[in-house]
């Protein structure tokens with residue numbers, strides 16, 4: 001193994017080229033390490049090897065191209081090639097939600113079993129994927145190597161700002177059974193100037209789940225407060241503003257919406273409930289957070305039904321936004337899709353537009369532009385906070401619609417201007 005460490009650089013392998021793995025690989029190469037990244041999807045590998053990044057992440061394409069050009073970054077479909085001579089091996093493979101709600105560890109186990117015999121002695125395997133508490137020991141067993149350490153280093157990357165979040169972390173968490181290994185791993189992040197929390201693996205894994213669960217709790221809390229505001233005639237924006245001046249509360253992650261979604265919150269929150277249950281604790285608070293989120297989808301559908309005159313059967317509903325939030329192209333577990341499904345289950349026809357979606361989607365009619373989606377619609381629903389929706393010509397939208405009604409599930413649009421233009425307007429938590 002080439003000793004790069006004197007130059008503050010190491011040979012690193014990253015297994016999995018999804019938004020976490022690819023971001024990790026590109027950023028570690030950017031920090032001067034020699035990085036090999038592997039993925040099972042040969043088509044994705046071929047694209048990446050040519051500098052084509054198949055996901056929307058600010059700055060990622062530039063970093064990948066830079067890494068390829070400088071020779072610090074390379075891609076393959078071979079995991080064993082990737083780990084050859086590597087001192088650090090990041091596992092960034094999916095841990096999807098299994099049928100029971102528990103995280104599915106099969107990808108992690110398969111990869112660990114495969115690479116075990118090919119690892120250099122004294123290498124460190126680093127769990128980046130969000131894995132259940134106690135998973136480092138699962139990986140150790142699968143690797144079958146006494147001379148290889150396994151640590152937990154959870155990711156805190158938000159989709160859409162993954163590169164920024166990797167290079168400007170609030171904290172680095174490293175869970176290891178021995179401090180010396182944790183210190184070795186922390187050297188990878190020394191240029192980032194963030195506090196490094198060294199702890200045991202179970203604590204590190206719990207930090208990750210608890211952080212995501214708390215963020216989801218904040219969102220469910222503000223969605224519940226929004227429902228209260230509607231019932232008592234209060235303005236949720238002002239309520240959040242008034243709350244947020246208290247530094248113990250803050251105002252981040254208190255934007256009402258259609259509910260939380262994405263590839264992390266739903267999976268991680270469900271997994272934490274199961275982890276607690278398996279350990280003998282009934283996490284009833286978190287079950288309530290999930291219940292409020294389910295209710296939020298129903299509340300949006302109720303608003304649409306109300307503005308459609310009480311009946312959705314045979315109506316056309318325009319849906320702006322399909323991704324689970326703005327600035328990403330990810331529609332996994334998107335609230336927009338959940339709302340669309342429930343509208344269709346009530347007999348409505350849904351015509352959707354999203355700036356990042358130009359492919360057919362199961363059961364949905366996809367419009368070529370936001371105006372086309374509104375043709376003959378009884379109600380327009382704004383489900384994702386794409387900024388471009390704010391600047392459209394709403395007189396033109398009104399002319400296209402059968403009925404001037406909008407359910408703004410992100411409180412994105414100008415309520416007063418829409419009402420002046422003759423629209424019935426319903427937001428979330430607004431009068």
Ligand code: UDX
Pocket residue numbers: 155156157158159160212215219252253254255256257258259260261262263264265324325326
């Ligand atoms: C999240 C965590 O933020 C990140 O730290 C972790 O590593 C991965 O999971 P992400 O899934 O990309 O990141 O989405 P995030 O930006 O957290 O939003 C999650 C959901 O909550 C989205 O559906 C979003 O629209 C919703 N949300 C977020 C709100 O409805 N209101 C808010 O104020 C914030």
